[in-house]
Each structure stands twice: as structure tokens, then as C-alpha cells.
Amino acid sequence: MAIERISESEYAVIEPLWDKAPLTAVEIADRVAKDNDWTLQTVKTLLSRLVAKGAVAFETQGRRYLYRPLIARNDHAVAESRRLLDRLFAGRVSPLVAQLAKRDALSEDDIAEIEALLKELRA
Amino acid sequence: MAIERISESEYAVIEPLWDKAPLTAVEIADRVAKDNDWTLQTVKTLLSRLVAKGAVAFETQGRRYLYRPLIARNDHAVAESRRLLDRLFAGRVSPLVAQLAKRDALSEDDIAEIEALLKELRA
DNA sequence: GATTTATGTTTACATGCGTAGTTGGATAGG
């Protein structure tokens, strides 16, 4: 039941499905076109790879193929984040935050948000 | 001056050099052997790829090749983290923390550490 | 009914990665 690893390009293709599903390949390609310059063929290839990986399913409605995601955006994001934390920060979050802080990669707003978050957690 | 992207296996090979440098290929292979089951040849290949990417340099001392890192561990970690944050969390840290919290991936200690860190930041 | 259109499937091809064998040159030991 582990989440199948999906590539960056595949991610770009599943993303529209997280905003709205189901969608056809053409609809997905249209939405993806804002950020990427792929042909429809490329989007279809990525879709079929996502289907092969069990990350996306389709149902055929007559001639239309309607795609929908099988994994949740947040599940993917968390899985990837854990991978990174494990690899680079011994699995812990605070060293990551510390490094980013040291590089001035944390705005005042970021800090305030995280603090509010944590305060709520221990409430 | 962008940091060259290095692969996971390459990372395992450069890691010993961050602890101690310079080292020979054999010394690196020994240290890497704790976590990976690679032949010496594999380690050498990874080393040469790191050299090609400008992440590692060597100096030859007679017959000995001594390797040393050209990039800093933290620079690499921060670059990778930014990539992930940009891709998955619109470049912001708090949504990452929020997700991890929601998944119970934050221990009491983690939370306390991060809070201490942030408090210090605004001091 | 024949042809164009829509849509997925198959095949392709370059690049990067993980993993390692083979080669060639320097060197140390006899």
C-alpha cells in the first residue's frame, strides 16, 4: 500500500486532477499547457504511466476517457517530504527549519504562521 | 553558480567527505559500505561522476588520489529542500509543517525544538 | 458506407542513474 513514486512531469499531469476530476486528456493538456510546453501526446504518455503506476484511473464513457486521481495530493506531498527529511535531515523537521532560517529563507510571515500552527497543536 | 544536482547514490559517496577530507576512494568505499553494498568499482564510478559535476575534486599525491568535497553539505540540503518546497508547497514551509503535524509526524520534541528555534529568531 | 476525427496504445529515442566489468598506465617489489 506504499505510495507509488511519481516523477515530476507526472506530477504536473496529475495536478489538474486534484483541482477537478474527472477530466479528459485534452482538458488536462489544456490546463498543463499554462506551465509546460508539451504536446498532447506527451500528456497522454504521462497519463498512461500514471495509470500503470496506479496513481490515476480512468473510466470510459462511450468514446470519452475520463481520468481521476487515485492518490491524494497531500499523501504524495507528505511521502516526498518524508523521503527528503530522512535523506538530508535525519528524518527531523527542525534542522530543515534551522537551515532555511540561517539562509534567510524564512519571512516574518512564515515564522508567524509556523508559530501559530504549533501553538494550536499543543492547545 | 547554481549547485549541481547530485543523485542519491552520489550523495552517499560524498557524505563521508563531509565528515573528513581528504579521503582516498578505498577509504570512502569502506565508510560507504556500512549502508550500501557496492563494489569498489561502483564507488569509483560515482566519484568520477561527482568530479564531472564539479561537486568533488581530487589531487594526486604520487600514486594516491585524494578526494575532497567542493560543495557544502548544507548548501546541498538547502537546495534540495527549496526544490521540494517549491514543487509541493508553493515554496512555503508552514504548509509542510502543517501536513506533517496532521499526520502525527511531529513529536513533542520536534515541536518544542522548532518553537525554541523560532523564538530565538525573532529575538 | 467511406472518410475524417478523436482518443488511447505501442514504439522510439536521448539522457541520467545504478551498478559494475574491462582496460591501460603507473608503481612497487623482486
Next chain:
DNA sequence: CCTATCCAACTACGCATGTAAACATAAATC
């Protein structure tokens, strides 16, 4: 000197990825 050894460089090969053309098939249109 010659040979065995040590080392890096070169070559290799399968798999994933990024990108897409070619192919097949069903449907819509004329």
C-alpha cells in the same frame, strides 16, 4: 628490467524519465 599490483578511465547495460511520433480503433460526419 620484468612482472604483479593498484588505481582511475573507459565501456557497458538495464531501467526510469522526458518527450513525442506512429499506429490502431472507434466514432462521427458527409
